[in-house]
Amino acid sequence: MKISFAPPYIDQAVINEVMDTLNSGWITTGPKVAALEQQMKQLTASDAAVCVNSWTSGAILMLKWFGIKEGDEVIIPAYTYCATALSVLHCGATPVIVDVDKDCCISAETVIKAITPKTKAIIAVDIAGWPCDYEQLKAIINKPEIKKLFVAESPKQKILGRILLIADAAHSIGATINELPASKYSDVSIFSFHAVKNVTTAEGGCICINLPACFNPAEEHRYLKLYTLNGQTKDAFTKSNGGGWKYDILFMGLKINMPDICAAIGLGQLRNYDAKLLPMRKRVASIYCDSFKTMDWFIEPPLKDEQRESSYHLFALRIKDISEAQRDQIIESIMSEGIMANVHFTPLPMLTLFKDLGYEISQYPSAYALYANEISLPIYPQLTDEQIDFIITTVISSVNAVLEHYKEPAKVEL
Known part of the structure; x- marks a missing residue:
């Protein structure tokens, strides 16, 4: 049996949205992007939403919007994908990498x-x-005492008067805190619409802002939209609809806008997300937990507690007392049966770029421990009961076989 890791969810609703875009004759930034931004604003209960061509672009944009430059520092976790740090480096600033807690x-x-x-x-x-x-x-x-340390050097920094809190929400569309969208609790949340995400536009992302009342959401939305189009005062859709050809460039922006043809894919999925797609992912996670909880090696991933609930983007299986090498053997066994598995993530200090910058994994024991025993299993709406059962059976037999081979628990060493 062949089971993919994270295929995109493409149903007739998605196809209809894409065909509508193609038949309209307008495929770059236009009405579909505006509609997707409105849907995201509603889903996240945010003050404004701006679609971009990737999570990374959105992060670079918001750091630049805040005036972050060479000599500045941005605190990020060691346990994340490289884009979190790269967005900081692209602004000329320094990523200050710190360790994580047991919940990642x-x-x-x-x-x-x-x-x-x-x-x-x-x-x-x-x-x-x-x-x-x-x-x-x-x-x-x-x-x-923390606000007193803050040195405001840009107009936005002077308005905010403190450190900016950004949520790397690439994985967490639909996650909640106190039964409210998690994005309500940070200044900025940046979502990814990459092909493997819960909602996809093939490539893309969305910035959702919930800044203090000292900021005007409508003005910030307009400014950020200009920033995604090279700082140009008039986009192509406006000009094509009788807005005239004349335009101006107000500042040195970026070219990171999302096209309508991509937004159409996301719209087709997002309209069914809360009612259909998210519950289907939750169902798969629940079946996994119920099936693995009888195994004494199973470490249940954080999915829901009294305050928070996951978006069920990944099912991060963790296995007690195994080494990185043993984890890799288990993955090899699982994949030999046709099941695609993954690992999220290799901590930043283990990657060549960051090692060359002087970061050392020995300084991040929690991040390493979480990485060393993690296996990401397939979790998506299209999985059938037969496929889920096969994954569970294969995982249990693979883990047990490797543990039996080693007998004694291995010590995790940095």
Whole structure:
């Protein structure tokens, strides 16, 4: 049996939206993007939403919007995809990498220790769809002694008057905190619509803002839209609909807009997300947990507690007392049966770029431990009961076979 890891969900609703775009004769940024932004604004209960061509572009945009530059510092977790750090580097700033807690979220304790007068932002990462404790992070950055450290150097920094809190919400569309959209708890949430995400536009992303009342959401939306189109005052859709050809360039923007043909895919999925797609992902996760919980090696991933609930983007299976090498053997066994599996993520300090920049994995024991025993299993709406049962049976037999081979629990070493 061949089981893909994360195929996109393409049904007739998606096809209809795409065909509508193609038949309209307009495929770049236009009405579909506007509609997707409105849908995202509603889903996340945000003040404004701006679609872009990738999560990375959205992060670079928001860091630049805040005036982050060479000499500034942005605190990020070690346990994340490289784009979190690359967005900081592309702005000329320094990623200050800190360790994470056992739930994979950025450690508040390490954040406090990492804050300096150079700190301009924190990017917290919702791994696998599990939202960070943004209330705790907000409390930290609003402490009088922390705000006193903040050195405002750009117009936006002077308005905010403190560290900017960004949620790397690439995995967490639909996640909640206190039964509200998780995006309500950060200043900015940036979502990914990459092909493997819960909602996809093939490639793309969306910035959702919930800034304090000292900012005007409509003005920030307009400014960010201009920024995605090279700082141009009039987009092509406006000009084509009688807006005239004359335009101006107000500032040095970026060219990172999302086209309508991509937005159409996301619209077709997003309209069914809360009622259909998200519950189907939750169902798969529940079956996995119910099936694995009888195994003494099973570490249940964080999916729901009294305050938070995941978006069920990944099912991060973790196995007690195994080494990285044993984990890899288990994955090899699973994949030999036709089941595609993955690992999320290789911690940043283990990657060549960051090793060359001087980061050392030995300084991030929690991130390494979480990585070393993690296996991401397929979790998506199209999985049949037969496929789910096959995955469960294969995983259990593969794990047991490797553990039996080694007998004694292996020590995790950095």
